[in-house]
Amino acid sequence: MQAQKVQTQKLDIAAIPVAGAAGDGMRVDIFDSMAPLEAEWRALEQDDLASFHQSYDWCAAWVETFRYPLAIVRGSFNGRTAFILPLEIIRSHGIRRAEFIGARHSNINTGLFSSEFLETAENGFSASQQAEIARALQGKADLMLLRNVPLDWRGRKSPLASMPAVENQNHAFQLPFLGAFEATLKQVNAKRRRKKFNHQSRLLNEKGGYEYVIAAPDQRDDLLDLFFRQKAVRFEAAGLPDVFQDAPTQAVLHRLLELGNKERSYAALEMHALRLKGEHEGHIPAVAALSRKGDHVICQFASIDEALVPEASPGELLFWLMIERLHREGAAVFDFGIGDQNYKRSWCPMETTQHDLILPVSGIGHAAAFAQRGMTRAKAAIKTNPQLYGLIQRLRARQSGKETSAAEAEKD
Structure with missing residues (x-):
């Protein structure tokens, strides 16, 4: 430049x-x-x-x-x-x-x-x-x-x-981390949350298992491109414009993948994913990108692919795995970002105007x-x-030739 x-x-x-x-x-x-x-x-x-x-x-x-x-x-x-x-x-x-x-x-x-x-x-x-x-x-x-x-x-x-x-x-939603992971979960109904995690894990283990992936340098660009493809499908189904589709935005996000410093607890963009084993070996049904500055972690964006194992709610499972790990690493706040969506409210006792x-x-x-x-x-x-909001979302969906509900459009 x-x-x-x-x-x-x-x-x-x-x-x-x-x-x-x-x-x-x-x-x-x-x-x-x-x-x-x-x-x-x-x-x-x-x-x-x-x-x-x-x-x-x-x-x-x-x-x-x-x-x-x-x-x-x-x-x-x-x-x-x-x-x-x-x-x-x-x-x-x-x-x-x-x-x-x-x-x-x-x-x-x-x-x-x-x-x-x-x-x-x-x-x-x-x-x-x-x-x-x-x-x-x-x-x-x-x-x-x-x-x-x-x-x-x-x-x-x-x-x-x-x-x-x-x-x-749009409001933003956060999960504060308390001293013990169990105490953190109690803010959002620990018993129900752990029961759901065990159910999701059992469903995937019955099909051969899964692994939690934090992308290595030679994997992160491919994982980000997969997010773009998954999210494009979701936006199209919801009748919404794809805010990630333009080349300059994608170029910026690829560049941010290169910036990080573990000693300073800093990561501009870190790719996380859930990858299946066994029956669906290699398939990635959920992707998320995290940024970290000090003790504050932001989920910048996330996507799911419902072609396989939708009954296991892979996006929810990935959030559990990320949150559990970050709690161990000393983060203080997991920030789900702006946008009022059901899965955020299910995790977050803190709402920021x-x-x-x-x-x-x-x-x-x-x-x-x-x-x-x-x-x-x-x-x-x-x-x-x-x-009124649901009506507008449905009208958008019909204009794109789809009948996806607002809830479906926003649950990832």
């Missing part, structure tokens, strides 16, 4: 206190390249509660593949970096939106903040500080739209929580922000009405 020209817009705001610290001046810089920020970016991402999706490596993979213009916001005071918001510019219907990099495939977004800023930012960004960020983005974006941001994450209030927000139509934060920048951005809030609220209303 050729080096990008770095352009920054610098605003000195000596009169505005940062996070309530009187006498401190705040400075906002806008960068159109990641490289100048790499050292401080990697330092900020060491925060355990900073989202994996704002890590430098994750963002670089999307930037170098899709090449959207960047508008990375860095805030600093007293010469020290306070925060980085890694944004790219997405143009749609004549509107330029500054969004988190790769947001279309993000499960949780937090931004990056220094410990010093977090300690003093109890009330988040002030109105005047938000206005300065908007001014810094003028000429580059019409609005800043930060999707899927939890206003409170694992006991920490986000500094972004003071921004204008609308609840995202996320918000979309909308900051208008230009005149047209104010109109776009109003429309965006209305559209998000409409989607949320539809998703909280099971009858």
Whole structure:
């Protein structure tokens, strides 16, 4: 990739206190390249509660593949970096939106903040500080739209929580890990959960058995390609667009397979699968991709193939095996990601509400922000009405020539 020209817009705001610290001046810089920020970016991402999706490596993979213009916001005071918001510019219907990099495939977004800023930012960004960020983005974006941001994450209030927000139509679901695996299971009915696992294992053992696979370097690309094929079948059956079908998205995900560091408990994308033995030797009925940053594990996506052994619920079995292993390895949270689906609720006692934060920048951005809030609220209303949502899913399925129910479309 050729080096990008770095352009920054610098605003000195000596009169505005940062996070309530009187006498401190705040400075906002806008960068159109990641490289100048790499050292401080990697330092900020060491925060355990900073989202994996704002890590430098994750963002670089999307930037170098899709090449959207960047508008990375860095805030600093007293010469020290306070925060980085890694944004790219997405143009749609004549509107330029500054969004988190790769947001279309993000499960949780937090931004990056220094410990010093977090300690003093109890009330988040002030109105005047938000206005300065908007001014810094003028000429580059019409609005800043930060999707899927939890206003409170694992006991920490986000500094972004003071921004204008609308609840995202999708919630996220997590399983916290307790001291003992049995205690963890008790959060979700341990007896029923273990009985189901034993039943699934018995069904597969009667057909020759199975093995839990964590893909080696020479296996992971093939396993990811298998996921693309399995998921395409599921999307088609549900009458839904395939969000993984475009070549650039697939290229990014293949690239992420190469990034990991066991010493730092970091994996950008790790492929897991259930593989059958005996009667159906070599068949893979379930695939999942996990990301890990510190003690937080996210299931980025998963797929199933119901051509064989659907009665054994191979996807559910794979989740048991992954969760059991990660508990042994010291993870603290298994995150099933966004989307309200029955299998997630069956595993998760923790439901996280996320918000979309909308900051208008230009005149047209104010109109776009109003429309965006209305559209998000409409989607949320539809998703909280099971009858209406089911009807829409069935209509989508009929349009594709299928009669797959919403439940079938979402159970993987």
